[in-house]
Amino acid sequence: MTGMGPVITAWSAISPFGFGADAFRAGLRAGVPAPASATGPVPDAPARPVPDFAPRAVLGKKGTRSMDRVTALSVAAIGALMDRGDAPGASADGPAPGLVLGTTGSVQSTMDFTRSSLDGARPFHVDPARFPNTVMNCAAGQCAIWHGLKGPNATIAGGRAAGLLALNYARRLQAGGRAGTLFCGGAEEFSEARARLHHHSPGAPDGTVLGEGAAVLRLEPAGSVAAERDGLAEVVALEFGMYEEAEEIPATLLRCLRRALERAGARPMDVALVAPGAGTGAGGDSPERAALCELFGGRQPAEVDCTGLVGDTAAASAAFQVLAVLVRAEQDPALADRPALVTAVDHDGTLGCALLRPYPAR
Amino acid sequence: MxxxxxxxxxxxxxxxxxxxxxxxxxxxxxxxxxxxxxxxxxxxxxxxxxxxxxxxxxxxxxxxxxxxxxxxxxxxxxxxxxxxxxxxxxxxxxxxxxxxxxxxxxxxxxxxxxxxxxxxxxxxxxxxxxxxxxxxxxxxxxxxxxxxxxxxxxxxxxxxxxxxxxxxxxxxxxxxxxxxxxxxxxxxxxxxxxxxxxxxxxxxxxxxxxxxxxxxxxxxxxxxxxxxxxxxxxxxxxxxxxxxRGARIHAEVLGYGLNCDAYHQVAPLEESVADCMRLAVADAGVKPDEVDLISAHGTGTKANDSTEAKAIHAVFGDRPPRTVSMKSMLGHTMGAASALAAIGCTLALEHAFIPPTVNHTTTDPECGLDCVPNESVAADLRIVQNNGLAFGGNNAVVVFGRYDEGAA
CATH class of the missing domain: 3.40.47.10 (Thiolase/Chalcone synthase)
Structure with a gap:
């Protein structure tokens, strides 16, 4: 029995724990942070990269010569879902499968392209095959080409909140009858350019280790046959807010959380699991956590840390947190049918939360 | 639906x-x-x-x-x-x-x-x-x-x-x-x-x-x-x-369509661009022959304009509505382009005129459209369509309608 929200029916991950859902599941269950490189391009700033991810080895040599890393991560993560036996076939009348991807593409690709214009003998001596990489919807467009996704195709920015904004975009597409099956998630690459920009970003350096990867959900509309048959969890509510100064975060996020609970008809004490964006390490006294403490008082629900294990995966981070909820729900039958909250606070002002309801295992 | x-x-x-x-x-x-x-x-x-x-x-x-x-x-x-x-x-x-x-x-x-x-x-x-x-x-x-x-x-x-x-x-x-x-x-x-x-x-x-x-x-x-x-x-x-709140209403957003070519990173695909226009018109609850004006993506490249024109002919038949490109005046403002064109559509509906396609000498027979060359014309518009096509095969088409006070 499904409600009104989209239903997650499958997921895939390429994470600092390695390639595939099993690697992510095993890493999360073990609870040991993914290996960090000793040092990154910014002094004293190690990273948690996806190990052994070589786009051409994973995707083959055809069509990958000029493909950048974030595009390859996205194409491969969706590929893992297309290869499954229950992948959606072509729909006779309804909308074709589509994609909503939280990402801002590759800032490395963009800056390298500019550099080639500045460094070349002539300013137009740039590689035309790499021009599409400099546009932020490159990954989503390539995923559509590789996997034949002719339905709605959108790219959503929003940093650490991008995965939640993408989910809300997908929810509206399905609610409006514009989309059937949607792949939805987030993708981020680790690069020198990103590390250097992050070093100067608002609130940074904040002690987090940068990570990378792609996390993708398969979403089916509420009430659809696929949702009833394969449902893992329902996306019940998504709420957002905007802060200017860090001290506004707790109150603004708290209002989001209360609106989400109200929409779900739930009380704080009903919540069985929380997946915050701020890790338990450096973010132990983060404003995000302050909002959660205020909401739950002394009765803190169980918590799953994702950022502390895979690093700050930026545009992929909220999508990874959703996966973390699904992994925990696989393990613990007591989480079924109870609200689980995912929270995200981005450096650039957006914050938000998702309320999920995992289904009982079948 | x-x-x-x-x-x-x-x-x-x-x-x-x-x-x-x-x-x-x-x-x-x-x-x-x-x-x-x-x-x-x-x-x-x-x-x-x-x-x-x-x-x-x-x-x-x-x-x-x-x-x-x-x-x-x-x-x-x-x-x-x-x-x-x-x-x-x-x-x-x-x-x-x-x-x-x-x-x-x-x-x-x-x-x-x-x-x-x-x-x-x-x-x-x-x-x-x-x-x-x-x-x-x-x-x-x-x-x-x-x-x-x-x-x-x-x-x-x-x-x-x-x-x-x-x-x-x-x-x-x-x-x-x-x-x-x-x-x-x-x-x-x-x-x-x-x-x-x-x-x-x-x-x-x-x-x-x-x-x-x-x-x-x-x-x-x-x-x-x-x-x-x-x-x-x-x-x-x-x-x-x-x-x-007694606001002045300039136009109504009737509907839109969204799809993806899933074909090429930079070249548009006629069939899918046509499908996107069909989706938009259907979502708006109108028929193609009710569309009075198309604000085209109309970048001015060989490939875009002929592909887009063919798609328009596929949807609207031999006598498509007048089709203009505001990029002839504004240049290609990238992510702002379809938003600025949407404002142009809104103002056209409200003020009963069609913005022209400037710098025009000879219409390409391969396009075969009345692009309202060089000078704006007065026109009683009711339904206007705004096309947006992008790299990655990302198509989005919005349909606007005149808002008549008191009309149901």
């Missing part, structure tokens, strides 16, 4: 463009067929054989931006926030109106603040390792929507930047339409913004798609795009909300 009952109307617009940085200037410019093409000043153009563009000149952000410090905003965000302020003023929104309802901010873009990224690359090239922290801090594309929300102190708003390249303005309008239709939001700031940058100019130049002098959509002698910049912002509102 039955649609929920909420109708969505446009109660305000704001335009920052090369032909005007106020609604009045923009309207006057469209009517007059104004185009401002000059040598690009945004970056050093030595080494390019030609480098003309449609830059925004004489723009004073502080004239519009009230709360934020323009120095903390990249050029695209300055355009977006200024256009949003303009649109809010045009809509007659009071701070109380903004505080009372649920607000969505949806801003499309192609390049975000790549103008700033270009500067950081140049800095690093001059002095390896150098990076101006203030520029680095404001370079995230997410700040386009975030800055608009902050300017209005919308602490409970959903603010989303949609970087779906050159159809992004239409994506943003469609997202606002869905949010208000479904009752998720009462009011939405929707639009797009981009600033001219070296990266994009060099890329299009290398592809051979930059016109040396003028942009001539649908013309036999068309040679490509001229890069432009600016921002278009629309205030979308539920009809009830607009009526309740």
């Amino acid at each position: 039955t649609k929920p009952g909420r109708r969505v109307v446009i109660t305000g617009v704001g335009a920052v463009s090369s032909i005007g940085t106020s609604v009045d200037e923009f309207l006057t410019g469209l009517r007059a067929g104004r185009s401002e093409v000059h040598p690009i000043s945004a970056f050093e153009t030595t080494g390019f054989e030609y480098a003309n563009g449609c830059e925004v000149t004489g723009f004073e952000p502080e004239r519009w931006i009230e709360r934020l410090d323009p120095a903390e905003l990249g050029r695209a965000a300055r355009f977006a926030v200024a256009a949003a302020r303009m649109a809010a003023g045009h809509a007659g929104l009071t701070p109380q109106d903004l505080a009372a309802g649920r607000v969505l901010v949806a801003i499309g873009t192609t390049d975000g603040e790549t103008r700033d990224l270009d500067r950081l690359v140049a800095q690093d090239a001059a002095e390896p390792g150098a990076m101006d922290p203030r520029i680095a801090r404001r370079a995230s594309p997410s700040r386009l929507a975030a800055s608009v929300a902050r300017e209005f102190a919308l602490a409970d708003a959903e603010a989303v930047t949609i970087p779906t390249a050159c159809a992004a303005g239409n994506y943003a309008i469609g997202h606002g339409l869905d949010a208000i239709r479904a009752g998720d939001a009462d009011l939405a700031f929707c639009g797009g913004a981009d600033a001219i940058c070296r990266k994009t100019f060099a890329g299009f130049y290398r592809l051979g798609t930059i016109a040396p002098d003028r942009c001539r959509p649908f013309d036999l002698g068309r040679q490509g795009i001229l890069t432009g910049e600016g921002s278009g912002m629309l205030v979308l509102e539920s009809l009830e909300s607009a009526l309740a």
Whole structure:
């Protein structure tokens, strides 16, 4: 029995724990942070990269010569879902499968392209095959080409909140009858350019280790046959807010959380699991956590840390947190049918939360 | 699929463009067929054989931006926030109106603040390792929507930047339409913004798609795009909300369509562009023969214009509606393009005229469209369609309708 929200029916991950859902599941269950490189391009700033991810080895040599890393991560993560036996076939009348991807593409690709214009003998001596990489919807467009996704195709920015904004975009597409099956998630690459920009970003350096990867959900509309048959969890509510100064975060996020609970008809004490964006390490006294403490008082629900294990995966981070909820729900039958909250606070002002309801295992 | 009952109307617009940085200037410019093409000043153009563009000149952000410090905003965000302020003023929104309802901010873009990224690359090239922290801090594309929300102190708003390249303005309008239709939001700031940058100019130049002098959509002698910049912002509102506060309604958003070619990274696909127009017209609840005017994507490249024209013929038959390209006047403003064109559609419906396709000499028989050459004409318009096509095969088409007071 499904409600009104989209239903997650499958997921895939390429994470600092390695390639595939099993690697992510095993890493999360073990609870040991993914290996960090000793040092990154910014002094004293190690990273948690996806190990052994070589786009051409994973995707083959055809069509990958000029493909950048974030595009390859996205194409491969969706590929893992297309290869499954229950992948959606072509729909006779309804909308074709589509994609909503939280990402801002590759800032490395963009800056390298500019550099080639500045460094070349002539300013137009740039590689035309790499021009599409400099546009932020490159990954989503390539995923559509590789996997034949002719339905709605959108790219959503929003940093650490991008995965939640993408989910809300997908929810509206399905609610409006514009989309059937949607792949939805987030993708981020680790690069020198990103590390250097992050070093100067608002609130940074904040002690987090940068990570990378792609996390993708398969979403089916509420009430659809696929949702009833394969449902893992329902996306019940998504709420957002905007802060200017860090001290506004707790109150603004708290209002989001209360609106989400109200929409779900739930009380704080009903919540069985929380997946915050701020890790338990450096973010132990983060404003995000302050909002959660205020909401739950002394009765803190169980918590799953994702950022502390895979690093700050930026545009992929909220999508990874959703996966973390699904992994925990696989393990613990007591989480079924109870609200689980995912929270995200981005450096650039957006914050938000998702309320999920995992289904009982079948 | 039955649609929920909420109708969505446009109660305000704001335009920052090369032909005007106020609604009045923009309207006057469209009517007059104004185009401002000059040598690009945004970056050093030595080494390019030609480098003309449609830059925004004489723009004073502080004239519009009230709360934020323009120095903390990249050029695209300055355009977006200024256009949003303009649109809010045009809509007659009071701070109380903004505080009372649920607000969505949806801003499309192609390049975000790549103008700033270009500067950081140049800095690093001059002095390896150098990076101006203030520029680095404001370079995230997410700040386009975030800055608009902050300017209005919308602490409970959903603010989303949609970087779906050159159809992004239409994506943003469609997202606002869905949010208000479904009752998720009462009011939405929707639009797009981009600033001219070296990266994009060099890329299009290398592809051979930059016109040396003028942009001539649908013309036999068309040679490509001229890069432009600016921002278009629309205030979308539920009809009830607009009526309740006695707002002037400029047009109605009837529907939109969204699909993906899944074919090629940069070349459009006729069949799928046609499908997207069909989706939009069906969502609007009208028939193709009811569409009075098409505002084309119309970039002025050989490939785009002939593919788009064929798709229009496939949907609308032998006698398609008049089809204009505002890019002939504005240049290709990237993520702002379909938003500025949407404002053009809104003003055309309200003021009963068709903006022209300027720089026009001989219509390409392969396009075979009445593109309203060179001079605007008076026209009693009821339904207008706005096309947006993008890299990645991202198509988005929006349909607008005239709002007649008292009509059901």
